[in-house]
Amino acid sequence: MEQLLVGVLTDNEDIVELLNITRRKRARKVFRLRENHFTKWNDKEFIKRFRLSKNGVRFVLDRISEEIAHPTQSGTYVVTLRFYATGSFLQVVANFSGIGHRVSWAIARLETIFIKLPNTNQEMQCNSKEFYNTARFPKCIGALDCTHIKIMSPGGDQAEIFRNRKGFFSMNVQAICDTHAKIQDIVCRWPGSAHDSTIFNNSSIRQKFENRDFENYVLVGDSGYAVRPFLITPLGATATRAENLFNECQIRTRNPIERCFGIWKRRFPALAFGIRLQRHKVEAIVVATAVLHNMACLLNEELPPINPEEEAAVQFVNDVGNEIVRENNIGGVNNSVRHQLIHDYFNRLL
Structure with a gap:
């Protein structure tokens, strides 16, 4: 059949070429070995x-x-x-x-294995002792704060709620850490416009503290939170030596969470440069990198060398800021807890 076609259509170069192509052997596939x-x-x-x-x-x-x-x-x-x-x-x-x-x-x-607050009296005592050794702050088992993870616009009618105070799209992620900058609790589902205090007020961790799951131990947070019996924040203004000492110790005790966010984002710069994926994938990545961060802490992994471009990105996303919770908005009962702590404990340190 092939010869007949060639004989009949010898003047048709296109068909001759087509038949020649069919006679050619297919090129052998080359499979690249996966890099080790x-x-x-x-x-x-x-x-x-x-x-x-x-x-x-x-x-x-x-x-x-x-x-x-x-x-x-x-x-x-x-x-x-x-x-x-x-x-x-x-x-x-x-x-x-x-x-x-x-x-x-x-x-x-792996979050349930590698990210968890102390849940036994012995673990709580250990955490409290380590925080006390840091700055002599009593009964603290964790430092609380929020940080922004840069994302692309999620699109849709609700996109603008992800735009934060600095103008870029983000997720506002709440975390609690220990003195070693290891993450003990993480909440990653809130848009960048959400206030830190709103995230905490709606978190299960707040409910656990209110239920006294952590006995009479406390967290420390910045002025973006209202003071509570289990969440101690700094004074807006000080008038006595004891109040000055309280603020100094509170700030030093809170410092590990700021250090934690810096280490976490420097180790995994995607959190600072921005994640251009769908929201549910962003949440998975944030929690996954938090797990990896804790594993790195446990294994005493060294930090990667500082890269100026990465460092600038980390500083940019960390410097979003938050609206301060004013003292006159704080209930008298909660405020008295802080002043009682100053009167009963920090006065004695002078």
Whole structure:
């Protein structure tokens, strides 16, 4: 048949060429071997690229291998870490697809193991002692604050509620940390316009403190929160030496949460540069990086070298600010708790 067609249509060069193409052998497929990042990079370069050591990555991978499609997907796992570490959507967009999202959720689900407040009397005493050794502040088991995670506009009718006081779109994330800057509780579901105090007032952690799940231990927070029997904030103005000492100790005791946010975002700059993904994926990434941050603290992982561009991005998103809760809006009963603490404890330190 082929010869007949050629004989009949020899003057038709297009058909002759078509028949010649069919005779050609198909090119053999070449399959590229997946890169082994553990052998490709030395230890220093590996930490620079993925923000965890090789042992740290293996530590996490051992705990999520059953969650992702197949244990050999470690290549995709480190690509996901690369996304957290660069904040560059374009660099890894081809790889950060379904499996990347599954990796984030697999890590985030470890929250119940690696992110938790002390829940026994012994653990609470230990936390309290460490905070006391920091600045002699009594009965404190955690430092509370919120931080903004930059995102793209979520679109739709509700997009503007994600625009914060500084003008960019963000999620306002609440966290509590210990003296080692390890995250003990995290809430990631509020838009950037939400006030810190609103997030706390609607959180389960507030309900637990009101139910005395943490006995008579307290948190410390900044002036963006109203003072409560279990949440001690600084005085707006001081008049005595004891009040000055109280404010100084309260601020030093609260410092770990600010340090925590800085370390967390420097380790995973995607939180500062911005995450250009859907909101539910952003929530998974935020919690996943919080889990990884805590793992890094537990393993004494070294911090990556300071990068000026990353540092500027971290400072920009951290400097959103918050409206101060005025003293005249605070109930007399709650305010008396703070003054009683100053009278009974800080006066004796002088």
